Amino acid sequence: MSRISVRGFAVASATAVTTVGAVVGVASGSTAQPSNEAEATAGDATLLADIPAGEQAQVQTASLTQQAQTQAIAADTAAQKSAEEAARKKAAEDAIAKQKAAQAAKDKAEAEAKARAEAKKEAASRSATRDASSFSPQSSYTVAQIQAMARQMVPSGQFQCFSNIVNHESSWNYRAVNASSGAYGLFQALPASKYSSAGADWQTNPATQIKWGLNYMDSRYGSPCQAWTFWQANNWY
Known part of the structure; x- marks a missing residue:
């Protein structure tokens, strides 16, 4: 188990395909040299081949699980970013609404104060009139x-x-x-x-x-x- 490649089944599959292609080329009499990729992945294919057949399924499952975890982490990050953006937008809207409400309250207070002042002035004017x-x-x-x-x-x-x-x-x-x-x-x-x-x-x-x-x-x-x-x-x- 200590020699299992972390690249898992995907690496082994790619290696196998490359290796088969090289063998077919030799069988057909082609003079083309094996590619560097085939040489580089030969070791990984050997590692997977060294694993007992009953344990290769576990390696494949581990690889798929890792992919699923990576996708879940990406989805969580995107969801968190979206939530943070929505929170910032809501906070900005709330701030604008509070500002408008405060201005409306101020305008109302000023209007009421003006009306009281005018009423007071009118009352004073009336009290000063003659009969x-x-x-x-x-x-x-x-x-x-x-x-x-x-x-x-x-x-x-x-x-x-x-x-x-x-x-x-x-x-x-x-x-x-x-x-x-x-x-x-x-x-x-x-x-x-x-x-x-x-x-x-x-x-x-x-x-x-x-x-x-x-x-x-x-x-x-x-x-x-x-x-x-x-x-x-x-x-x-």
């Missing part, structure tokens, strides 16, 4: 006076939108009347008596009309700017 009753009544008012009153009653961030609507509705004429419908005042309320919910002096006091118009925009649309957005899309509010 219609705080203005002394006059016999008449100029456009500049009415606009000055509105600036003190409407939150600063909403005044421009408020002003845009009044410009379109009445050009700041608190006694404007629509001849065909009877709509009246700064906001062309219809019927005109709607103003009375803000004060009995609605016909002569623009501050009362401003109070009514601001309440209407806030209750129906949420703010003068939202009312202006609706007006732009529909030409009415």
Whole structure:
């Protein structure tokens, strides 16, 4: 058993084929010299031939087992490499997903903080506004006076939108009347008596009309700017 070649049956078979070819050449009278390969493998063929016939099958089995083990090792290596690549890809995807989630959370937090700041600013602006009753009544008012009153009653961030609507509705004429419908005042309320919910002096006091118009925009649309957005899309509010 100590003389068994590790190349096994494959080597012995190749040696046998080469040797047979050489013998056939001699038998046919060829003058060709035996190849170096035949000389090199002759020893291996002798080794296999020296092994008892009952043990040659064990040599062949050992050779096939070695081949199978080599193939299994190669397959395991390929599988491990594939698994490592999949793990790296998954880790990269998870990192990107976490980064996106973190950015989304940051954007949401910033948006909420901005909304709270705007709400706080709006609340502060509203608390600083004057009520219609705080203005002394006059016999008449100029456009500049009415606009000055509105600036003190409407939150600063909403005044421009408020002003845009009044410009379109009445050009700041608190006694404007629509001849065909009877709509009246700064906001062309219809019927005109709607103003009375803000004060009995609605016909002569623009501050009362401003109070009514601001309440209407806030209750129906949420703010003068939202009312202006609706007006732009529909030409009415």
